[in-house]
Amino acid sequence: MEFSTNELIWAIINFVVFFALLRLFLYRPVLKLLDARREEIRNNLAQAETARQEAEAARAEYERQAVKARDEAQAVISRAQATADKTKDELLSQAQKQSQEMIERAQKAITSEKDRALNEIRQEIADLAVMAASKVVERSLDVEQHREMVNDLVKKMPGSAGKAN
Amino acid sequence: MSAMVLFSGAAVLAMALAAFGSAYAQGRTGAAAMDATWKKPEVSGKIRTTMMLALVFMEALTLFVFAIVFVLAGRVTNEIGVFAAVAVVSMGLAATGSALAQGRTAAAALESSWREPEDSGDTRTSMMLGLVFMEALTLFVFAIVFVLAGSVDGSRVVFASAAVGAMALAAIGSAAGQGRTAAAAMQATWKQPAGAGNTRTSMMLALVFMEALTLFVFAIVFVLNGRATTLAGNLFGAAAVAAMAMAAVGSALSQGKAGAAAMEATWRQPEAAGDIRTSMMLALVFMEALTLFVFAIVFVLSGMVA
Amino acid sequence: MDLLRLAVSGGGEGAGKSDVFFRLPGLGLEVTSIVTTTWAIMAIVLVLCWLGTRNLGRVPRTRGQALLELAVDGLRAFFAPIVGEENARRFLPLLGSLFIFILLANYSGLLPGAGHIRGLKAPTSNWGVTAGLAAVVFFSVQYSGIRKRGLRYFKHMVDPWYLSPLLLPLGVIEEFVRPFALSLRLVANIFGGEIVVLALLMAIPWFLPIVPLALELIFGGIQAFIFTFLTAIYLSTAVAEEH
Numbered sequence A: 001m002e003f004s005t006n007e008l009i010w011a012i013i014n015f016v017v018f019f020a021l022l023r024l025f026l027y028r029p030v031l032k033l034l035d036a037r038r039e040e041i042r043n044n045l046a047q048a049e050t051a052r053q054e055a056e057a058a059r060a061e062y063e064r065q066a067v068k069a070r071d072e073a074q075a076v077i078s079r080a081q082a083t084a085d086k087t088k089d090e091l092l093s094q095a096q097k098q099s100q101e102m103i104e105r106a107q108k109a110i111t112s113e114k115d116r117a118l119n120e121i122r123q124e125i126a127d128l129a130v131m132a133a134s135k136v137v138e139r140s141l142d143v144e145q146h147r148e149m150v151n152d153l154v155k156k157m158p159g160s161a162g163k164a165n
Numbered sequence B: 001m002s003a004m005v006l007f008s009g010a011a012v013l014a015m016a017l018a019a020f021g022s023a024y025a026q027g028r029t030g031a032a033a034m035d036a037t038w039k040k041p042e043v044s045g046k047i048r049t050t051m052m053l054a055l056v057f058m059e060a061l062t063l064f065v066f067a068i069v070f071v072l073a074g075r076v077t078n079e080i081g082v083f084a085a086v087a088v089v090s091m092g093l094a095a096t097g098s099a100l101a102q103g104r105t106a107a108a109a110l111e112s113s114w115r116e117p118e119d120s121g122d123t124r125t126s127m128m129l130g131l132v133f134m135e136a137l138t139l140f141v142f143a144i145v146f147v148l149a150g151s152v153d154g155s156r157v158v159f160a161s162a163a164v165g166a167m168a169l170a171a172i173g174s175a176a177g178q179g180r181t182a183a184a185a186m187q188a189t190w191k192q193p194a195g196a197g198n199t200r201t202s203m204m205l206a207l208v209f210m211e212a213l214t215l216f217v218f219a220i221v222f223v224l225n226g227r228a229t230t231l232a233g234n235l236f237g238a239a240a241v242a243a244m245a246m247a248a249v250g251s252a253l254s255q256g257k258a259g260a261a262a263m264e265a266t267w268r269q270p271e272a273a274g275d276i277r278t279s280m281m282l283a284l285v286f287m288e289a290l291t292l293f294v295f296a297i298v299f300v301l302s303g304m305v306a
Numbered sequence C: 001m002d003l004l005r006l007a008v009s010g011g012g013e014g015a016g017k018s019d020v021f022f023r024l025p026g027l028g029l030e031v032t033s034i035v036t037t038t039w040a041i042m043a044i045v046l047v048l049c050w051l052g053t054r055n056l057g058r059v060p061r062t063r064g065q066a067l068l069e070l071a072v073d074g075l076r077a078f079f080a081p082i083v084g085e086e087n088a089r090r091f092l093p094l095l096g097s098l099f100i101f102i103l104l105a106n107y108s109g110l111l112p113g114a115g116h117i118r119g120l121k122a123p124t125s126n127w128g129v130t131a132g133l134a135a136v137v138f139f140s141v142q143y144s145g146i147r148k149r150g151l152r153y154f155k156h157m158v159d160p161w162y163l164s165p166l167l168l169p170l171g172v173i174e175e176f177v178r179p180f181a182l183s184l185r186l187v188a189n190i191f192g193g194e195i196v197v198l199a200l201l202m203a204i205p206w207f208l209p210i211v212p213l214a215l216e217l218i219f220g221g222i223q224a225f226i227f228t229f230l231t232a233i234y235l236s237t238a239v240a241e242e243h
Helices: A005-137 A143-156 B002-039 B041-073 B081-115 B117-151 B154-191 B193-225 B231-268 B270-305 C002-008 C033-052 C063-083 C085-108 C127-157 C161-203 C210-239
Strands: none
Touching: A005 A143, A005 C033, A005 C063, A005 C085, A005 C127, B002 B041, B002 B081, B041 B081, B041 B117, B041 C161, B081 B117, B081 B154, B117 B154, B117 B193, B117 C161, B117 C210, B154 B193, B154 B231, B193 B231, B193 B270, B193 C161, B193 C210, B231 B270, B270 C063, B270 C161, B270 C210, C033 C063, C033 C085, C063 C085, C063 C210, C085 C127, C085 C210, C127 C161, C127 C210, C161 C210
16 A cells, blocks of 8 residues: 555645536536425415415405404394393283283272271161161160261270271 | 464464354343343334344454454464464454444343334334444454555554554454443433434434544554665654554543443433534544544654654 | 465565556556556446447336446435535535545456466555555645635644644644545555465365455445545545634
C-alpha cells in the first residue's frame, strides 16, 4: 500500500470535475424539477384547503340559518302559547268571578226572602196568638196591654231576639 | 529439519487453540439454543436455523487455520521456520478471538429469539451481520500470513513474525469490542423489536470502526514490508507493528464499550436513535484517531529509518 | 503468487513503468490504471445522468428520469435526518457525488480481473485517491464553515480564552486528523478486502472465495456510506451556529 501523490492530484482533479458535471447534469435539473413539483403539490394542496374551507364556511352558514329559523318558529309557538294561556286564565277568572257574584246574589236573595218569610210568620203567629188568647180568655183586653203581652211573647220566641218590628 | 519440527509443533498448538475457541463458542451457542428451545418450543425450528448458521461461522474459523497450516507446510525452510510457526499460532489466536466474540453474539441472539419469537428473523439478520464482521477479522490475519509467506526470506523474518503476531493481537482486540457491541445489539433487538432496523444500522456502523482498527495494522504491515530488509528495518518494523497492535486493542476495547452503551441507549430511547448514532460515531472517531496517531508516527518515522 | 505480488504492489512503484499509459506533458502527471478506471466510472455515471435528464418532464416520462429522481430524492431523504433538511438540500451535490463515486470505485474492484489487468484497478484501493477525496472534504468543510459563519467558525478553538493554548493545537490537529482518518479507513478496508479475496482465491480456489466476495459487496457499500456520513456530520457541525 503506497501513498502516491500522482493519484492524489488526479483524484482531486477527477472528483472536482465529476462533482461539477454531476451538479450540471443531475442535481441542478432534478432538484429544480423536484422543487417545482413540490411547489405545485403544495399549491394544489393549498387550493384544496381553500376550497375545503369555503365549503366548510357555507355549511356553517346554512346551519346557522337553519338554527335561526328553528329558533324563530319556536319563539312564535311559545308566544302563541303564552297568549292562549293568558286568555284562558282571564276567561277562567272572569267566569269564577261571575259565578261567585251569582252565588252571592242568590244567597242575598235567599237571606232577604227568609227574613221576610220569618217576619210574616211572626206577624201571623202574633195575630193567631191574640186571636187564640182572646178566644180562650173571652175577655177583651185593653189593646195596649194586649200588644205588650204579645210582644213579650214574641221576644221569648227562639230566633227573634231583638228583632221585633 | 528443526524448522519443520518447530512448525509442526506450532501448527498443532494453533489447531488446538482454534479448535478450543470454536468449540467453546459452539458450546455456548448450543447451550443458548437448548435454553431457547425449552422456553419457546413452538419456534424451535427458527431457533435451530439460527443456531446452525452461527455454528457454521465458528466451524469455518478452525478451517481457516487448517488451510493456513496446509499452505505453509509446503514452504517451511530453515530460514523462515520461525515465521511459519508464529504465523500459524497467530492464526490460531485470531480464530479463538473471533470465535469467542461470535459465541457471545450468537448466545445473545438466541436469547433474543425466544424472548421475541416474532422478530427472530430480524435478530438472525443482525446476528449474521455481526458474525460476518468477526469472521472477517480472522480472514485479515489469514491474508496477511498468506501475503507475507510469499515475500518472506531470511532478511525479513523478524518483521514478518512480529507482523502476524501483531495482526492476531489486533484481531483479538477488535473481536472483543465487536462481540460486546453485537451482544448488546442483540439484546436491544428483543427489548425494542420495533427499532430492530435502527439498532442494526448503528451496530453495523460501530462494527465497521472496530474492523478498521485491525485494518490499520494490516495497512501498516504493507507499508513497512517493503522496507524491512535491514536489521534496523526489521527491528523498527517489529516495534512499529507491536505498537500499532497495542493501540488498536485499546481503541477496540473502548469502542466496544461505547458501542454497547449506544445500543442500550437506542432501545431505552428509540425516538433518539438518530442522535445517539451520530454521537456514537463521533465518539468512535475520536477513539479511532488514537490508533491513527500511532499510524502517522510510524509512517513518518519509517521514512527516516529506511 | 505473482498475481498477489502485483496486487500488493498496487500496480504503482512495484509494477513500475508498465502501469503508466502516458504522461501529461509539462505537468508530470501520469495516467495509470487507477486514473483510467476513475475516468470510466465518471463517464458511465455522467452519460447515464445526461441521458436521464435530457428531457425532463414534470411527470416522469422515461424510466431513466424516474430512476434519477428516485436517486436524488432518496439521497436527500437519507441525509436530511443527519444534517437537517436545509443542509441536506445545500450539501446534496457534494455528499451525493462522494457517495456515488466511492461506491462505484469500491465495486469496480470486484469486477473480474480488477487489479491485475491493465486499465482496471479499484481507485479506492490506493491511498492517494482516498487522500485526494479526503482533501476535497477537508477544504469543503473549512470553506463552508468560514463562508457561513466567518471568523466565528474558529471560535470553538479559543472559546474560553484562558484554555486556548490547549484548545487551539487540539482543534487544529483534529481538523487534520479527520481527513487522515477518512482516507485511511477507506483505503485500509478496500485494500484489505482485496487482499483477502486474492489470498483466499489462491489458497483455497474452490467455492470459499464466494464468502469474502459477498463480504466485499457489503463492505464496499458500508464504507461509501461511512465516508459520506462522516462528511455530512463534519459539514453540518461546521455551519451550525453555537447555542
